[in-house]
Amino acid sequence: MDSEQFRECAKATIEMLIDYYENIRNRNVLPSVEPGYLLKLLPENAPEEPEDWKTVLNDFSEKIMPGVTHWNSPHFHAYYPTGCSYPSIIGNILSDGLGIIGLTWMASPACTELEVVTMNWFGKLLGLPEVFLNCSDGPGGGVIQGSASEATLVALLAAKDKMIRRLTQINPSLDHDTMKNKFVAYTSDQCNSSVEKAGVLGSMKMRLLKSDPNGKLRGETLKKAFEEDKAQGLIPCYVVANLGTTGTCAFDPLYELGPVCNEENVWLHVDAAYAGAAFICPEYRHLMKGVEYADSFDVNVHKWLLVNFDCSAMWVKDCYDLIYAFDVQRIYLDDVNTTIKIPDYRHWQMPLGRRFRSLKLWTVMKMYGADGLRKHIRDQISLAQYFANLVSSDDRFIVEPEPAMGLVCFRLKDGDQNTKKLLQNLIEKKVLFMVACTYRSRFVIRYVITSRLTTKEDIETSWSIIKDETNLLINPDKINSNTKSISAIDHLNGISICEKSK
Amino acid sequence: MDSEQFRECAKATIEMLIDYYENIRNRNVLPSVEPGYLLKLLPENAPEEPEDWKTVLNDFSEKIMPGVTHWNSPHFHAYYPTGCSYPSIIGNILSDGLGIIGLTWMASPACTELEVVTMNWFGKLLGLPEVFLNCSDGPGGGVIQGSASEATLVALLAAKDKMIRRLTQINPSLDHDTMKNKFVAYTSDQCNSSVEKAGVLGSMKMRLLKSDPNGKLRGETLKKAFEEDKAQGLIPCYVVANLGTTGTCAFDPLYELGPVCNEENVWLHVDAAYAGAAFICPEYRHLMKGVEYADSFDVNVHKWLLVNFDCSAMWVKDCYDLIYAFDVQRIYLDDVNTTIKIPDYRHWQMPLGRRFRSLKLWTVMKMYGADGLRKHIRDQISLAQYFANLVSSDDRFIVEPEPAMGLVCFRLKDGDQNTKKLLQNLIEKKVLFMVACTYRSRFVIRYVITSRLTTKEDIETSWSIIKDETNLLINPDKINSNTKSISAIDHLNGISICEKSK
Structure with a gap:
């Protein structure tokens, strides 16, 4: 595909999308296909010869489109929203066009730095305590993860590593494996399945505690669970609080859970995947009262804030908790300042590679304001x-x-x-x-x-x-x-x- | 941004990309900026009012672009390639335009099914044994992961779960935690850092075995390591073979490693992140001789095959190994057939959410042939x-x-x-x-x-x-x-x- 073909094909694709959104009400939100419909429609092998772009777009309309559930239809009321907007699409075209991988600062300085800038912008919009922001004096900062699932798991792994470091400092003779087996994570029985999955993936026992009649996990319940477990020789390590549960959008009271966690040096992660977006409006911030007790906080910008999946905004109070847990290189003391303020984000996440995801966050914040x-x-x-x-x-x-x-x-x-x-x-x-x-x-x-x-x-x-x-x-x-x-x-x-x- | 503005802005963005590639040789491949350059250039807060798209694209050119390392410049010879092509950009515009999340089959049937189809297409192109393909009779199949890092970790977690199931079947009284602590993973000292990181994230001791003078991990070395560890009461659990190491592109001999793994029921994962792409040319397939011994196999289509990051193609011989490890719901026996042939891909991966990533794989395979x-x-x-x-x-x-x-x-x-x-x-x-x-x-x-x-x-x-x-x-x-x-x-x-x- 040469430049001229790309120009024409891209133009046709954009027109197709505009038409899709202008006439989306003419489509059923759910498709009328049976399992296996596409397997029957498409050939069993990739084509040997290149196909013309018109054939490809035509196949898209005729074969793919009938099997699409229209998440951005005005009549889609399932799950929670998934972001999609014209400014976000523009941001992604730019990102795909450059096709860079932000492995390190040098691998594309703009990729790292725009992430710092936009995460500061967004953290301030939410009214997060300054301690979570890269622009504060401390070691806090924001990073874009792929999903809330990933953020929950990242925080769990960091919590585990931090607890091992803390206990080893108190008693250097403790065996790491024996310690790890005693660690317990807690969340409410209203949690998203991804929270429970984080326990499975991160090898930590996860207790789903009974929520109150309003679907909230209360401080007393958590405290009691800590005590029960400690009495059995277990070690409370990690708590996931839900701000906006998946079922009924209930808000756990951070001001109750936070002090309980802080007292026991237990990591408190806040999963505000959907509802966290609302904190950009000051009138809803009372729902995150107590956020200052948290160690990490996550909002899926790709849910309610018009940015396309994947863009999960995660902040931590101390980035070293991530770096210690995830860095497989030696940390040079000389780099300390650079590491905090111009982060090596690959040590803040699980995979090595990373796209230029902040571009879509940037285009959305700029074009919407x-x-x-x-x-x-x-x-x-x-x-x-x-x-x-x-x-x-x-x-x-x-x-x-x-x-x-x-x-x-x-x-x-x-x-x-x-x-x-x-x-x-x-x-x-x-x-x-x-x-x-x-x-x-x-x-x-x-x-x-x-x-x-x-x-x-x-x-x-x-x-x-x-x-x-x-x-x-x-x-x-x-x-x-x-x-x-x-x-x-x-x-x-x-x-x-x-x-x-x- | 209304449809008309989107039309104009998208057109200008596409022209900008075409111009970028047509004149890319005029740019230095590395930027001339100092750490913190963009933090100084951009305001401290998001704009309150929406900005015109022309301002945004202008800011992109004037502020972001000078800090970009040009991964797709003809003079970029670092790391390994990262895919980028016009057909891939088109695939992603379509994917972003629909903005769907493929949680389940019903959440967008086409999303699940196109992934099945394209992974079959691609697996056949590579000449993978049929047992890995969804279109075979067995429980094998392909799935798109975000990165080779993720695939290595997914396979490690599945290997751990499988080994626990196996040992429990032999001796039901064994304690899971005690077992897990004895598990050992192996790879060569030439492995990518992401392999070592998988051990850290997945809580499994990872031994980096000495490669031979040509950078290959040999069967004898692996066998000896197994024996040493077993003599100490440890349990070999997981091996990552490298087809194309990150340093010198060395190929571990699968035909040597495979039998050693199979004999001990140890999971063999093949990390062919970069070089695996070459197996689409039959003359290079001798380098994966012995692949039939593997349990899982991964190639980053987003490296050398012109598909934009992220698109890591992973195949497993038995998808139930993933499902058992990752499913946090009950598995209904009634769904068995559907689960294999029309997979619930969220149980094949770590996060819950997933984009329509097969679209870019599809557009690339169709438009290039x-x-x-x-x-x-x-x-x-x-x-x-x-x-x-x-x-x-x-x-x-x-x-x-x-x-x-x-x-x-x-x-x-x-x-x-x-x-x-x-x-x-x-x-x-x-x-x-x-x-x-x-x-x-x-x-x-x-x-x-x-x-x-x-x-x-x-x-x-x-x-x-x-x-x-x-x-x-x-x-x-x-x-x-x-x-x-x-x-x-x-x-x-x-x-x-x-x-x-x-």
Whole structure:
């Protein structure tokens, strides 16, 4: 593909995307394909000869597109949002165009330094304590990880290493392996599955502690768990607090958990993957009260802040905790200053290679402006409120718990069975996509505002579709005989994001 | 940014990239900036108001670009290549445009299925045994990981889990923690630092075994290490073989290592991050003789095969080894068939989220064709040969070891001190970029063909620059008084990729 072909192909691709977003409401949010559809459509071998770009774009439209679930459709209300915006796409074209790997500062100075700058910008926008920022005097700083899963695991491994160093300092004769086997991690039973997975991957026993009736992990519960474990000779090592749980967007009280952790020298990691984005609006910062107790803090900019996956913003109070855990080279004392202020980011993460990911964070912050990003968050929260009001006004429904951020959980008063059937029937129609979770042992439907394109009219459309299906369901005579009752429930099991809540 | 602004901005961005590549020879490959340059240039806070896209692109050109090391310049000969091509950029624009997350099949069927298809295509192109492919009858299959680092760690964790299952089956009363502490991993002293890091991250003792004089880890050495460790009550668990070491591109003999591993039920992972790409040309497949003994195999398509980072192609013989190790949900037996042939890829990797990465692999394979990709590899190898011949024809130099793939290692006969100085002086000029490694205790300069744009004329230019600098160096009267002697050597320490070789 020469420059001229690239020019034409890129132009056609951009037009295709513009058309996609301008007409996205004409598409069902869920595809109508069966497992294996694409395996049947595509040849068994790569082509020997190059194909013309027009053929490739055509195959994309005709074969790939029908199997796409439209995460950025205004009618996608499942999981949590995944960022996508024109400025972010521009940032990534620039990043791909340069095609550099930021192994070290010298491997591309701009890659390291723009990450420092944008993580400072973003940390300040969130109102994080200065101690977490690279621009403070101390050893704190921000780094872009690939995902919240990765950040949780990175923090767990750093916590493990730090605890070993601390205990060895107290008693140099202790055996590392024996110590490690005694380490325990804690989180709430509302945690995302990736938190539990971090325990599996990082070889640390992970206790999922019982949350209170509002889905919050309380300080007393954590304290009691520490005491139980210590009495058994175990060593509390790592705690993951959730700011905005995956199921119901509950906020663990950091001001309760923090002091308990600090007293025992236990690492406190804050997983604010989705809801953390809202702290760019000062009116929500009370929900992170106590953040100063944390050792690390993570927000997925690629969820709610219009930056494309992957861009998970992680801050640590002391970057040396990462460097000691991950550096497989010798640390030269001469480099101390450079290491802190112009970091060698490969020692702050698990893989060696790293893309120029800060470019998309930079283009989004510049082209939206802080004000534009705050407006985006506030608009989405107010759309969720609007939807909650519509549901509440129908006395067949209960909205529970209180809507939080862009999430509204609701159920039929009529019982779990019907709520399940309602969700199943809605998914079968493929025009709305929501998933379920459990709240106080009840089956509830989660409706999340995800797309930057969603308007009040889209919400009204959603609500009208939900009402229609409810009418059919509650008045059994009218139930459409096509309604299937098995396969969709199976799907629901597969797609429920709240698999761990009890 | 509305559609019209996006159209214009994307067009300008594409033109900027085309111009970048058409005139890349006018730029120094290394930037002339000091640490902290960008921190000084950019404001301390994100802008409050949105900025016009023209301002943003202008800032990119004026502020970011001067701090970029040009990895895709025809004069970049450091490390190994990082993929970048127009078809790959198109694939990523499509992926970013859709902005989907392939959590499960239903979260976007096309995302899962195109990965299956392209990994089958690519596995066949490489001539991998069928047992590794999803299209075989068995439980083998391919998955795209983020990096070779990640693949090495994924395989290590799976190996650990598998060994625990095996030993527990033999003796159910064994304590898991006690077992784990006895596990040992092995690789050669020529391994990439990421292999050693996998041991650190995965909490497994990693022995770097002495390679033979040609940089290969031999079967006898491995066997002896197993025996030593078993005699001490330790349990050999995981071996990483290198096909194309980072320093000198040496190939460990799989046909020697494989039987040793298989006999002891030790997981054999093949790290063919760079050189594995060459197996698309049948004439190089003899270098992976014995691959049928391996449990997992990884090639970074994003290195030498024109796909942008991140796209690391990993195959396993038995996908259940990954699923058992990484799944934090219950595995329903009913799903067994779906799980193998239409995989739930989140259980094949560490993070939960995943981008639509197969799109760029697909656009590259289609727009180049298998034939185009083979031509790319062969052209690059023949350019390396051309350079090696030029160097060999100058009797002040020794080319050693034999050039392999796109890598030529050379040194001055005059001694390590002068070779070091030569590299240092060349780097100071910023027009060529190479890094060093150690071969048989000698300091050698690595010259790698990386850019898809490199031509014979570029090689001649390189050689002429190297010769000129050598003339100045070997004839001390002519040494330029500006030649610095300290800071660059410090940089060299920082950039040597062969930090682990002894």
